[in-house]
Amino acid sequence: MTDIKATPKEQIARVTISADAGFLPPVVEFVKQMTRRLGLRNAEHVDQAVELVCMNVVEHAFAPEEEGSLDVRVVRRAGLVVVAVEDQGLPFDYKRLEEGEDRTVLEILHGSFDETRFVNLGRRGNRVELLKHLPHTDVRDHLPEEEHRRTLEATAVPEDTPLQIRMMRPEESFELSRCVYRSYGYSYDWDYIYYPDRIRELQEKGLMISCVAVTPEGEFVGHLAITLDHPDSPVGEAGQAVVDPRFRGHHLFRKMKTFMGKWAADAGMYGLYSEATAVHPYSQRGNLHLGARETGFLLGYIPASVSYKQIGEEREGRRGSVALFYMRVKDEPEREIYPPAPYLEAVRRVVEHNGLRRVLGEASDPALHPSRMSVEVRQDHNLAFVRIDEPGADLEALVRSHLRDLSLHRVDCVYVDLPLSHPATAGAAAGLENLGVFFGGIIPEAHPGGGDVLRLQYLNNIEIQAGDVSTASDFGEELLGMIFRQNTLP
Structure with missing residues (x-):
């Protein structure tokens, strides 16, 4: 069978049906066949997951007398096949996951797809996205282990x-x-970095821009990338740093980040943010040396399975943390910001220390319309992001519901992203502190709606000790202390 050739982000198919269970079998079979044509060879459980999501809409999104409908879309993105189910009925009922057979819904979705996203579109309804990586070639299956051993020795x-x-x-x-x-x-x-086809697609679509350190013989011995949400994003994440062990001590990280900082400036970007491990202070020192400054600390961001044996870590069995950094390459616009009162002092210190052009605006009451938000679960790290596009009066209730659901499914860490330049953020998010949500950091100019992201965090009964988190500056120590004081969970 010949694969369908489709460019990333291309909608392949869209089917609209009435919210009637009798119409689901042919639609589910159609989706299964389409995903196979797009390259998902092992898609045995795709139909079960799609049927579960569609059946939830049929049974719970509309009143009995209501003539509802749902859209089922098959979309091709960079390295991914996405099945999206949209409706304009009631939001997904997370309370049902706490009892009966519905406790297994997310387990089935996670077992069939690599990522699951629940998107609240406000007045435009709801969308559930099921994402599956295409089965590209993994270099680990084709390169001899001896090649790695020789390099280390x-x-x-x-x-x-x-x-x-x-x-x-x-x-x-x-x-x-x-x-x-x-x-x-x-x-x-x-x-992702072990799959050349996936990397190539990201590069070709302008979502991953990389520099490499190359020997005279053409061998790659270093790499650093800027990853972007969109090709025209005003800021990017500097990451995927790689340095061949034979070339450590050559200051390749500093040279590559300086190189990419110049590229970002020439491209008209405002700056680069990064997540430096806080398991040890060395990566943080490298960022500080380049002029980057701390904007936060995300506790528990690194799975316990990730080891740093070479620097003698002592956090066995506990998750690691990261420091957020921002390196400005061009002055960002002046903006008004609206931090919720519980996080005001931390926001003020980060803004002041980074020299961000920000002034406190006059907060408004949360709008009466529903919040627009999405939830993304990253199974490989066992963490989740609750991203708020537009805060409404129901924000606290929605976040509480999502935290309960994610905690039930043993997600270790949840990060809540708020639009810091939205006038309703101050009032709508003021009560999140009562849910155990505490300050995480700021990512300048990274919100899709414009302005900064205020990232809050929630830990689901995991142990993070102050001694597990390293800092590399006086301000880093001060900021980390503020974060630990805000984390009032036992």
Whole structure:
């Protein structure tokens, strides 16, 4: 059977049906066949998951006398096939997940798809997105383990060895994956990087911009990327740092980040944010040396399975944390911000320390219309993001409901992203502190609606000790202390 050729973000099919269970079987079968045509060879449980989501709409989204309908879409994104189910009925009822057979709904969805997102569209209804990675080639299945072992055992390369720092081309994605495997074996935290086809797609669509450090023989020995939500995003995340063990001590991270900072400035971006491990202080020191500054700490962001044996960590069995950094490459616009009162002091200190052009605006009461938000569960890290596009009067109730549901399914950490420049944020989110939600950090200019993201955090009965979190500056120590004082959960 010939695969359908589709560009990422292309809608392949859309089916609209009445909210009647009798119409579901042919639609579910159609979706199953379409996903197979797009490359999901092992899609045995796709139909079961799609049927569950559609049946939830049929049974619970509309009143008995209401003539509702639902849209089922099949979409191709970079490296992904997405099945989206949309309706304009009642929001997904999370309370039903606490009892009876519905306790297994998310387990079935997570077992069939790699990610599940619940999106509240406000007046425009609801959308559930089921995301599945395409089965691209994994270099770990084709490269000998000896290649990794040889690299680890090799002697250090002299510091005067000439290296070229340049932009990476999409067709070089296999060399990047090979460099990662050679340097880290199976243990690199971002699994995507082992799949050259996925990397190439992200590069071709402008969602991942990379530089590489290359030897005179053409061998990749370093890598740093800027990942973007959209090709025209005003800020990007600097990450996926890779340094071949033979070239440690050559200051490749500093050289590559300086190189990418210049690229970002030339591209008209405002800056780069990054997540530096706080398991040790070395990555934070590297960012500070480049002029980046702390904007927060995310407790428990790193799974306990990620090890840093080379620096003698002592957090066995506990999750690790990250420090948020921002490196400005161009002055951002002046904006009014509306931080909720419980987080005002932390926001003020971050804004002041980073020299952000922000002034406190006059807060307004939350609008009467429903909040617009989405929930994304990242199974590989066992954490979730609750992203608020527009806060409404129901924000606290919705966040409480999502926290209860995610806690029930043993998600360790939940991060709540708020639009800091939205006038309703101050009032709508003021009560989140009572739910155990505390300050995490600020990501300047990263909200899709414009302005900064205020990231809050919630820990679901996991242990994070102050001694597990390293800092690299006086301000980092001050900010981390504020965050631990706000975390009032036992």
